[in-house]
Amino acid sequence: MAGVLLWVVCPKGNATALLSLIPRSGKHKRCRVHQKVKFSTGVSAISSAVANPARSSEEKVYDVVLKQAALVKEQRGKQTLDLGTRTETDGFTDWDLLNEAYDRCGEVCAEYAKTFYLGTLLMTPERRRAVWAIYVWCRRTDELVDGPNASHITPRALDRWEKRLDDLFEGRPYDMLDAALSDTVSKYPVDIQPFKDMIEGMRLDLRKSRYMNFDELYLYCYYVAGTVGLMSVPVMGIAPESKASVESVYNAALALGIANQLTNILRDVGEDARRGRIYLPQDELARFGLSDDDIFRGQVTDKWRNFMKDQIKRARMFFDEAEKGVSELNAASRWPVWASLLLYRQILDAIEENDYNNFSKRAYVGKVKKFASLPVAYGRALMGTSKLF
Numbered sequence: 001m002a003g004v005l006l007w008v009v010c011p012k013g014n015a016t017a018l019l020s021l022i023p024r025s026g027k028h029k030r031c032r033v034h035q036k037v038k039f040s041t042g043v044s045a046i047s048s049a050v051a052n053p054a055r056s057s058e059e060k061v062y063d064v065v066l067k068q069a070a071l072v073k074e075q076r077g078k079q080t081l082d083l084g085t086r087t088e089t090d091g092f093t094d095w096d097l098l099n100e101a102y103d104r105c106g107e108v109c110a111e112y113a114k115t116f117y118l119g120t121l122l123m124t125p126e127r128r129r130a131v132w133a134i135y136v137w138c139r140r141t142d143e144l145v146d147g148p149n150a151s152h153i154t155p156r157a158l159d160r161w162e163k164r165l166d167d168l169f170e171g172r173p174y175d176m177l178d179a180a181l182s183d184t185v186s187k188y189p190v191d192i193q194p195f196k197d198m199i200e201g202m203r204l205d206l207r208k209s210r211y212m213n214f215d216e217l218y219l220y221c222y223y224v225a226g227t228v229g230l231m232s233v234p235v236m237g238i239a240p241e242s243k244a245s246v247e248s249v250y251n252a253a254l255a256l257g258i259a260n261q262l263t264n265i266l267r268d269v270g271e272d273a274r275r276g277r278i279y280l281p282q283d284e285l286a287r288f289g290l291s292d293d294d295i296f297r298g299q300v301t302d303k304w305r306n307f308m309k310d311q312i313k314r315a316r317m318f319f320d321e322a323e324k325g326v327s328e329l330n331a332a333s334r335w336p337v338w339a340s341l342l343l344y345r346q347i348l349d350a351i352e353e354n355d356y357n358n359f360s361k362r363a364y365v366g367k368v369k370k371f372a373s374l375p376v377a378y379g380r381a382l383m384g385t386s387k388l389f
């Protein structure tokens with residue numbers, strides 16, 4: 001996921017430091033999305049599900065959204081989370097060791113996602129370290145297929161990673177980083193499904209290098225990035241004063257993951273093609289008179305520009321959908337989310353500024369723009385709820 005939240009301003013150069021921590025391997029791409037109902041999002045999936053018995057990826061993913069929302073609602077019904085009262089006899093044994101594990105997660109987050117890390121410092125200490133633990137697990141999972149050992153990764157290795165996940169959810173962590181997550185999932189209404197789905201995304205990436213249509217791509221994006229949004233909401237928390245439905249907040253979180261992944265895909269078209277991978281809907285390429293060969297050739301033509309305009313428009317629609325939900329989060333969680341959203345969204349502007357040459361020019365947001373976004377994000381975070389209900 002790279003970046004789960006994490007992802008924010010994660011200087012690429014820091015990647016190596018993480019490696020020591022993480023089992024590595026192949027290379028995959030995280031998210032992109034959509035089509036069917038033109039520029040649809042999860043919300044529209046409900047009505048289309050009724051009309052169409054053959055369920056789309058969005059409809060299937062929306063079932064997961066509903067399940068996650070139900071868990072949070074159940075938790076909201078209870079008083080407050082009982083945090084910080086663990087003793088040395090329950091669950092994971094040693095309190096000091098657990099604190100050390102969380103600190104290590106924080107270090108990893110600080111190393112790989114600096115801006116996001118800074119934002120987490122505004123959260124309550126309990127939420128902050130829970131976010132770090134989730135971040136680190138996603139990072140490690142991503143590294144399985146995206147790190148230096150990626151070429152050695154097999155479906156069996158992913159099965160073992162999933163078994164480890166089951167164990168940590170049952171309070172049997174394998175190592176200290178798992179122990180931090182194990183503790184987090186015992187305290188917050190975090191469900192295992194999005195974690196399993198992220199592993200499924202890694203499996204998909206091992207066996208698939210083409211996506212026939214947006215529906216297939218959407219599912220991939222959900223697996224590798226939408227899941228991060230679903231994992232984050234229970235920890236970030238919904239503002240007590242929010243009048244939005246829990247489902248709509250989850251839907252916005254899902255949309256942010258999808259938007260980020262689509263952006264990531266559009267930015268990395270050339271890099272992916274050099275690895276033989278095309279994370280763009282084949283039917284949409286054909287509709288614009290483009291084929292795989294055009295991607296491998298890497299010439300920016302008018303056909304390509306028109307295709308890209310359409311793809312960027314879709315990614316922005318997912319960002320728009322996500323923006324509606326940020327102000328429903330707990331006040332202290334909004335700033336890091338806004339900051340990362342604004343920064344990632346600007347990558348789309350950078351692709352335009354590069355005249356759609358995403359074959360040989362990497363779109364990036366310069367330091368000045370990055371820093372200029374931070375006060376904007378802060379200002380938006382101060383604004384209250386609610387555009388969602």
Ligand SMILES: CC(C)=CCC/C(C)=C/CC/C(C)=C/CC/C(C)=C/COP(=O)(O)OP(=O)(O)O
Nearest residue numbers: 001002003004005007228229253257260261325
């Ligand atoms: C909007 C609401 C209600 C909640 C927020 C919910 C959250 C935190 C959603 C974020 C989901 C997320 C961060 C998905 C990961 C997306 C992604 C493509 C990360 C890319 O990570 P890297 O591959 O490290 O990125 P770079 O290649 O740009 O370094």
